[in-house]
Amino acid sequence: MNTAGAGPAAGAFEDAEPETPFGPQGRSHHSWERYSLAISLAVGIGLWWLVVAVTGLPRFVLPTPAEVVLRLVDYLPTGQLQTHIRTTLVEALLGGALGLAVGLASGYLLAKWDVAERLVAPYLVASQSVPIIAFTPMLILWFGPGTVSKVLICAIIVFFPMTINTMVGLRSVDAGLLELMRTYRASRWQILRMVEIPSALPMVFGGLKVSGTLSVLGAVVGEFVGAKAGLGYLVNYAAFQLDTPLMFVGLLALVVLGVGVFTLISLVEQRTLRWMARGRH
Amino acid sequence: MGRSAVLELSGVSYAYGSGPLATPALRNVSLTVNGGEIVSLVGPSGCGKTTLLKIVSGLLQPDRGEVRVNGLTSRGVHAGIGCIFQTPRLLPWRTVLSNVMLPLEVERVSRPQARMTAERALALVGLKGTGQRYPAELSGGMRRRVAIARALTSDPAVLLMDEPFASLDAISREKLNLEMLRLREATGKTVLFVTHSIRESVLMSDRVLVLSHRPAAVRREVRVDLGPQRDLRVQDSTEFTRLTAALREELDYGEDEERRRLDGEPEEDGA
Ligand SMILES: Nc1ncnc2c1ncn2[C@@H]1O[C@H](COP(=O)(O)OP(=O)(O)OP(=O)(O)O)[C@@H](O)[C@H]1O
Numbered sequence A: 001m002n003t004a005g006a007g008p009a010a011g012a013f014e015d016a017e018p019e020t021p022f023g024p025q026g027r028s029h030h031s032w033e034r035y036s037l038a039i040s041l042a043v044g045i046g047l048w049w050l051v052v053a054v055t056g057l058p059r060f061v062l063p064t065p066a067e068v069v070l071r072l073v074d075y076l077p078t079g080q081l082q083t084h085i086r087t088t089l090v091e092a093l094l095g096g097a098l099g100l101a102v103g104l105a106s107g108y109l110l111a112k113w114d115v116a117e118r119l120v121a122p123y124l125v126a127s128q129s130v131p132i133i134a135f136t137p138m139l140i141l142w143f144g145p146g147t148v149s150k151v152l153i154c155a156i157i158v159f160f161p162m163t164i165n166t167m168v169g170l171r172s173v174d175a176g177l178l179e180l181m182r183t184y185r186a187s188r189w190q191i192l193r194m195v196e197i198p199s200a201l202p203m204v205f206g207g208l209k210v211s212g213t214l215s216v217l218g219a220v221v222g223e224f225v226g227a228k229a230g231l232g233y234l235v236n237y238a239a240f241q242l243d244t245p246l247m248f249v250g251l252l253a254l255v256v257l258g259v260g261v262f263t264l265i266s267l268v269e270q271r272t273l274r275w276m277a278r279g280r281h
Numbered sequence B: 001m002g003r004s005a006v007l008e009l010s011g012v013s014y015a016y017g018s019g020p021l022a023t024p025a026l027r028n029v030s031l032t033v034n035g036g037e038i039v040s041l042v043g044p045s046g047c048g049k050t051t052l053l054k055i056v057s058g059l060l061q062p063d064r065g066e067v068r069v070n071g072l073t074s075r076g077v078h079a080g081i082g083c084i085f086q087t088p089r090l091l092p093w094r095t096v097l098s099n100v101m102l103p104l105e106v107e108r109v110s111r112p113q114a115r116m117t118a119e120r121a122l123a124l125v126g127l128k129g130t131g132q133r134y135p136a137e138l139s140g141g142m143r144r145r146v147a148i149a150r151a152l153t154s155d156p157a158v159l160l161m162d163e164p165f166a167s168l169d170a171i172s173r174e175k176l177n178l179e180m181l182r183l184r185e186a187t188g189k190t191v192l193f194v195t196h197s198i199r200e201s202v203l204m205s206d207r208v209l210v211l212s213h214r215p216a217a218v219r220r221e222v223r224v225d226l227g228p229q230r231d232l233r234v235q236d237s238t239e240f241t242r243l244t245a246a247l248r249e250e251l252d253y254g255e256d257e258e259r260r261r262l263d264g265e266p267e268e269d270g271a
């Protein structure tokens, strides 16, 4: 018994794996998070139920959670919900990716080239002062009610925060590190890869977290204005039919989608920026 | 290499900014460092020592005068120069080992080779076994030693060091002083070395250049004849004491002169 236990214990003691000290901490943090999420969900659903019970509102104004679940169970086998989710997700992801790519590139240009900033900044600010929903009918008129117009809406929404965050991230690179790289006579590309991108990443991820949820929002806004599928279309359609439980099903799917996108980005961020958590105890 | 000049500065002047707001930092500085020599720069804080090193490296271009490294001028950073800055300048997202590998990575040295060199350099500065840590997890003195290890990996012929041992404890400091002396014997590196410690300047170098207040000019050159094979015991010799005393006096004298220059007129008015 003793000898059998000594082996792994000794091994664990002299273990210098970088992950080990953070494993337990990460785990306990996670289980607490799950626990709190369950509580807050339970409380929320409980309150919802209470409101329906106390006010006695009719089903088409505010259904109970049970009615929504029943409608979901009823609706799932048709396979339509999955189609709508897929439509919205594809639009949001494609548009997000496009906005991300263009935003990263323009953020880099603006950070590196003062003239560009002076030329483009007025348009950037102007584009931000007009709500995207005002552009939506025009985009749908030009590109039709299909995927393309939604992708463009998402891309436009994502573009701005990505541009700004990339620019600020690249501008805030420590001048001392750039000087260090110059003493190695590093190429522009090496400096970008080894210093500028890693320093800008925290800002870029900040922008990405905002954009991710905005991108889903963009797709839904587009679907509201004109579409044949997607969660925005579903909610709109259900409202028109006074099928409020179905509307709630659509809204819940949207929440899950938004939270999912956000969580995914956060996970990638945590993995990529693991160094930031180190040396903080 | 022998006694040929590796670093030559002639009549170098430099000012930060321009016009009436310019801050002159160097005034007509001329100096020569021969191959294999260690030359120390001492001078009051803010006099322009860091500026001088940046001019020598090529990070800054002089307003007037000329800088030659191995006989060549350059519009950018000179080849074969390694810098140790006043602050460690580590990349916080890289582990210690991969920080030390950085210059080799830029030179496109193969990974296993770079790794080996970096590990050897880390061992040299007494940081064996910390390779997988991040800079944020190190003490200030350890970070400095990482920066020193990093500068050693690319094996530059000329090392420019800006107070590399400041804020290290006395024991690590002496150990690294010795290490540097041994390195010099072994590799014949040419070193230009800024320090605030008069003791260190004498211990480490063949010549000490005393700089004036800003804008810096070379106000005196002190030759250190303590023999090429040194250890910490040279500090007990009478010659060592004589040299440190002379340097201290020179710096104090500079202080007094500066004070007279700054306060002179109002004092005369009051008297
Ligand atoms: N980037 C800068 N812009 C303007 N002035 C500067 C800049 N860097 C340094 N100076 C000024 O130039 C002078 C010399 O600075 P430098 O850093 O070379 O001093 P130093 O001798 O290295 O000082 P210390 O011993 O404190 O490190 C100082 O008066 C400083 O204020």
Ligand SMILES: [Mg+2]
Pocket: B049, B050, B051, B086, B162
């Ligand atoms: Mg300095």
